[in-house]
Amino acid sequence: MVATNTGTRTVIALVENKAGVLARICGLFRRQGFNIASLAVGRSEIKGLSRMTFVVEGPEEVVRLVAAKLDRLIEVVEVEDISDLDHVYREMVLIKVSADNEKRGEILQLSNIFNVKTVDVGSDQMTIETTGESNEIESLLELLEPYGIIEVMRTGRVAVLKSNE
Amino acid sequence: MKKTGAQVLCEGLIHHGVEKIFGIPGGAILPLYGTLSEYPELDHILVRHEQGASHAADGFSRITGKTGVCFATSGPGATNLITGMATAMMDSSPMIAITGQVSRPGIGKDSFQEIDITGASLPVTKHNYLVMNADEIPRVLKEAFIIANTGRPGPVLIDIPRDVFTEQFDFDNKFWEEEIEILGYKPPKFAENSKIDKALKLIEESKKPVILAGHGIIISKAYNELMELAESAQIPVITTLLGISSFPENHVLSLSFPGMHGVAWASLALDQADLVIAIGSRFDDRITGDTSRFATKSKKIHIDIDPAEINKNIEVDVALIGNAKDIMKQMLPKLKKKTHIEWINHIEKLKEEHPSLKLKKSPDLTGQYVIKSLSDETEGKSVIVTGVGQHQMWAAQHYSYCSQNSWISSGGLGTMGFEVPAALGAKVGAPDKNVWSIAGDGGFQMTLCELATIVENNIKVKFALLNNNHLGMITQWQGMFFNEDYQANAYTANPDFVKLANAYGMKALSVDNNEDVRPAIREANNHDGPFLIDFKIKKEENVFPMIPSGQSVNELLEEPIDGSN
Numbered sequence: 001m002v003a004t005n006t007g008t009r010t011v012i013a014l015v016e017n018k019a020g021v022l023a024r025i026c027g028l029f030r031r032q033g034f035n036i037a038s039l040a041v042g043r044s045e046i047k048g049l050s051r052m053t054f055v056v057e058g059p060e061e062v063v064r065l066v067a068a069k070l071d072r073l074i075e076v077v078e079v080e081d082i083s084d085l086d087h088v089y090r091e092m093v094l095i096k097v098s099a100d101n102e103k104r105g106e107i108l109q110l111s112n113i114f115n116v117k118t119v120d121v122g123s124d125q126m127t128i129e130t131t132g133e134s135n136e137i138e139s140l141l142e143l144l145e146p147y148g149i150i151e152v153m154r155t156g157r158v159a160v161l162k163s164n165e
Numbered sequence: 166m167k168k169t170g171a172q173v174l175c176e177g178l179i180h181h182g183v184e185k186i187f188g189i190p191g192g193a194i195l196p197l198y199g200t201l202s203e204y205p206e207l208d209h210i211l212v213r214h215e216q217g218a219s220h221a222a223d224g225f226s227r228i229t230g231k232t233g234v235c236f237a238t239s240g241p242g243a244t245n246l247i248t249g250m251a252t253a254m255m256d257s258s259p260m261i262a263i264t265g266q267v268s269r270p271g272i273g274k275d276s277f278q279e280i281d282i283t284g285a286s287l288p289v290t291k292h293n294y295l296v297m298n299a300d301e302i303p304r305v306l307k308e309a310f311i312i313a314n315t316g317r318p319g320p321v322l323i324d325i326p327r328d329v330f331t332e333q334f335d336f337d338n339k340f341w342e343e344e345i346e347i348l349g350y351k352p353p354k355f356a357e358n359s360k361i362d363k364a365l366k367l368i369e370e371s372k373k374p375v376i377l378a379g380h381g382i383i384i385s386k387a388y389n390e391l392m393e394l395a396e397s398a399q400i401p402v403i404t405t406l407l408g409i410s411s412f413p414e415n416h417v418l419s420l421s422f423p424g425m426h427g428v429a430w431a432s433l434a435l436d437q438a439d440l441v442i443a444i445g446s447r448f449d450d451r452i453t454g455d456t457s458r459f460a461t462k463s464k465k466i467h468i469d470i471d472p473a474e475i476n477k478n479i480e481v482d483v484a485l486i487g488n489a490k491d492i493m494k495q496m497l498p499k500l501k502k503k504t505h506i507e508w509i510n511h512i513e514k515l516k517e518e519h520p521s522l523k524l525k526k527s528p529d530l531t532g533q534y535v536i537k538s539l540s541d542e543t544e545g546k547s548v549i550v551t552g553v554g555q556h557q558m559w560a561a562q563h564y565s566y567c568s569q570n571s572w573i574s575s576g577g578l579g580t581m582g583f584e585v586p587a588a589l590g591a592k593v594g595a596p597d598k599n600v601w602s603i604a605g606d607g608g609f610q611m612t613l614c615e616l617a618t619i620v621e622n623n624i625k626v627k628f629a630l631l632n633n634n635h636l637g638m639i640t641q642w643q644g645m646f647f648n649e650d651y652q653a654n655a656y657t658a659n660p661d662f663v664k665l666a667n668a669y670g671m672k673a674l675s676v677d678n679n680e681d682v683r684p685a686i687r688e689a690n691n692h693d694g695p696f697l698i699d700f701k702i703k704k705e706e707n708v709f710p711m712i713p714s715g716q717s718v719n720e721l722l723e724e725p726i727d728g729s730n
Contacts, residue, residue, distance in 0.1 A: 016349060020283065020295075027287050049348075068473035074292045074312060077349040 008037060009063040009083045010159050011054045014044060016075040025052070025076070028069050034058045038091070040156035049077060053089070053159045082161055089159035092131045094119065095141065098148035099126040107147060114140045125150060166337075170299030171200040171330040174263070177306040179206050180341040183234050185225060185593055186210065187218040187586075191238020192278060194265025196330035198236075210593065210622055213614035215242050217586035219249020219320075220612070223258045224550060224590030227573045228598070230386065232259040232314045233590065239265045240278030243324070244285065248580060250320040251289040255577025256407060257380060259318035261309050262290075268328040269297065283324050291319030299332035303340050308347055316352025317471045318384060352470060356485040356492050364442075364466045364483045365499055371440035371464075373508045374400045375420070377452075381445010381469065381489040382411035383570050390493035391444070398503045401512055403431045405446045406561060409572040414565045415545065420512065421522075424452040426558040429519035429710045429723055434512050435460050436718040444468040445489040448478040449577070450715075458717035468492050519723060521710050522562060528679075529703040532556055532631040535682055536563035539601065539629060542686045547599040548573065550591055552584035552608030555637035558708045560603045571598075582611030588626045589619055599627070599690065606632040606659055616669040619695050627689045628666075628697040633704050634659050641707045662699040673697040 015021050022041070029036055038055040056063060063081055070079045099107050104126060108118065111128060114136065120127040130140060134157070141152065168176075174197065178186070186209045190198045201209055212218045215237040222233030237246050243264040253260045267276040283295045292312050294305045302325070309321040368374060382391050391411060395402050395418050402412045403420045406427075412419055423431035435441065435452075441463045446452075448467075453459040456478055465481040467474070468489055475484040485492050524533055536559050539547075545567035551557040551574045566572055573591055575583040588602035609630055619626055631637075639654045666673035676685045676698055689696040709724035 023284065024287060031288065065473065065477055068475075068477075072471065072473050074308075074347060074350050 011081050013052045014078040017050045021075045038156035040158045055157050086162045087159050089157050090131045091157050092155045093137050094129050094153040096127045096151040097144050100124050167333045168336045170302050170332050171197045173302050173336050175204040181310045186234045187221040188236030191242045193239035193327045212618045215245030217615045219246045220586035221590030222260050223253045224587030225594040226258045228591040229594040234261050237264050240280045243282040252575050252578045252580045253320040254289050257318050259314035260320040262322045264324045266324045266326040269326045286322050290322045293322040295324045299329050300334040353487045356487045361495050373438045374440040375438040376400050376402045377443040377446050378408040378411045379405040379446025380407035385488050385490040387490035388569050399505045407576040410566040413567045415567050425712050426708050428521040430515040432718045433515050438463045440464050442466045447474045455717045532559045532702050533563050535700050538682045540564040547601045550588035550602045553579045553581045554605045555708050556605040556631040581608035585612040585615045592624050592626045601627045603629045607636045620670045626695050630699050633702050666697040671695050675699045677701040
């Protein structure tokens with residue numbers, strides 16, 4: 001099969017929470033030369049199991065093959081490429097931005113549209129957080145750009161299938 | 166009762182039916198060797214190189230269907246197993262490799278003979294473990310045996326630090342009887358009935374069906390089911406390279422193997438068929454060539470235990486995921502009897518028009534003639550173990566495999582040097598079978614140190630060395646695809662292999678003409694001990710037929726026929 005349709009794919013996996021699991025999984029993506037664009041891992045609702053959300057850049061057919069190979073790993077309990085299924089996802093970002101007394105109010109006002117929380121305020125800078133889809137976060141960053149962004153820390157994407165899937 | 170990690174490990178191996186272990190000791194694994202004397206049930210065979218230990222365990226697994234076991238120490242001992250584990254991984258062979266690791270306090274400190282073998286072996290094992298506490302050993306060992314030899318089999322590595330072997334803990338033998346569950350590991354067994362019906366309908370509608378029988382038939386021991394499927398619905402059986410000996414080659418429905426060096430009629434039948442039933446086969450590139458031009462006229466049914474194989478190389482119409490034997494058992498009661506006289510006659514015509522196995526007249530000794538003679542002398546009933554290259558392809562072509570599971574070869578990884586230790590392991594696993602290792606002078610020299618192991622333990626393997634003082638397949642490819650620019654293809658300082666075998670204490674003969682071939686084979690067969698025949702074969706000789714890499718049956722090259730001998 002010649003790979004076509006290169007894009008971003010979202011894969012979720014339920015895995016045992018053990019040393020070395022991430023290395024096994026990443027090894028399969030590495031073998032295909034895939035870059036993992038984002039990765040989020042955390043405990044699931046089941047004791048001893050974690051959920052992972054991967055965003056990878058690669059052709060659909062090859063991601064499907066990798067997902068099948070992931071399922072073959074002993075410590076992977078479930079895995080699914082949910083890109084084509086109805087799902088919701090969120091990313092989170094912490095943004096440290098220049099903000100003196102004068103600008104602070106402006107930034108807060110701007111941020112209101114974006115469901116932003118202020119998490120830290122200093123004399124000439126502040127840190128805000130937001131969650132949303134990638135494009136929302138991109139828009140916020142664009143808006144804040146003129147004020148002087150000092151540092152951006154983004155999480156990986158977390159995704160769940162919608163209830164009707 | 167308090168036991169050491171090493172003791173519990175030995176008892177676990179015995180509980181799982183292990184009798185033979187192939188290995189070499191070293192510092193980190195010495196505490197385990199120090200325990201072996203307490204367990205005389207475990208017969209340890211000292212090999213000469215860890216690669217040999219892994220291939221021997223693999224050969225043992227393939228012939229017995231049991232899980233072969235090998236031991237190696239940390240560092241270089243462990244890394245030397247990698248080729249053997251990769252070979253077993255590619256060919257789905259069950260194996261457990263136990264490696265010593267440096268003591269826990271030394272891990273990560275670049276200690277003497279330290280290597281991260283669980284990291285290094287990730288891509289070449291089905292699963293692996295680093296055991297950091299002795300009380301984990303029983304559970305890990307139990308899981309390892311399940312994982313290695315169920316579902317799609319494969320190698321499992323267990324890395325145990327030196328001080329974990331000696332650590333004591335309370336252990337109750339009852340644990341060995343307990344059933345365990347491995348959360349993320351549920352090999353499929355049966356296929357959905359609706360899919361079985363769909364497959365049966367395709368078989369019913371087909372006028373030109375073929376079965377492509379792979380290694381999965383041998384692994385699941387589905388010989389009888391394959392025979393019934395083929396005979397009831399009158400479907401010709403093509404075997405893959407590793408499927409050889411899953412179906413008797415003297416059967417009227419047997420078409421031998423297709424692909425790069427397969428017989429022409431098998432490749433042509435695969436191309437012309439209207440239905441391909443692939444069972445326990447993975448549509449390897451040596452079979453498909455250019456996938457976009459592979460068997461385009463056919464619908465495809467794929468029976469495989471590994472979901473990751475479905476639609477990997479070739480899109481199929483019906484996928485039946487599960488154990489080949491179980492799935493065929495599901496199908497057979499509902500299978501309607503059929504005949505395909507016209508199709509069978511057509512294939513017979515293909516055989517006549519493309520006599521791929523006809524030996525050409527040659528005053529010089531050829532590998533093909535040696536193999537054909539060996540086949541006739543042993544009535545196709547020996548176990549043949551090969552390395553990789555021209556000798557392997559001739560052995561696949563010209564030996565007529567008539568007994569089940571009698572072909573052991575490194576198909577997937579293509580490991581030269583496999584032929585010596587794997588034959589050793591196969592003979593240890595099946596001492597009552599006549600085991601012939603067919604070797605080339607290239608691969609043979611990669612692992613010939615194991616001749617010492619063979620002689621030391623009187624392992625009665627017979628060697629047919631097809632010696633042309635060349636890397637034959639390299640010579641062929643450079644001749645055909647690199648404008649005859651021959652580079653690094655000749656072995657101009659080969660030893661006298663008869664003297665070499667004698668030096669190890671093995672009987673040996675040299676043969677350089679057609680007349681002496683059969684008497685020499687007879688002498689080897691009659692000799693009660695290991696034996697080597699150095700067949701000095703013609704230097705330039707290509708393997709035909711050939712479908713060049715990445716091409717299709719349209720580019721099939723056949724040898725010009727100049728009569729037969």
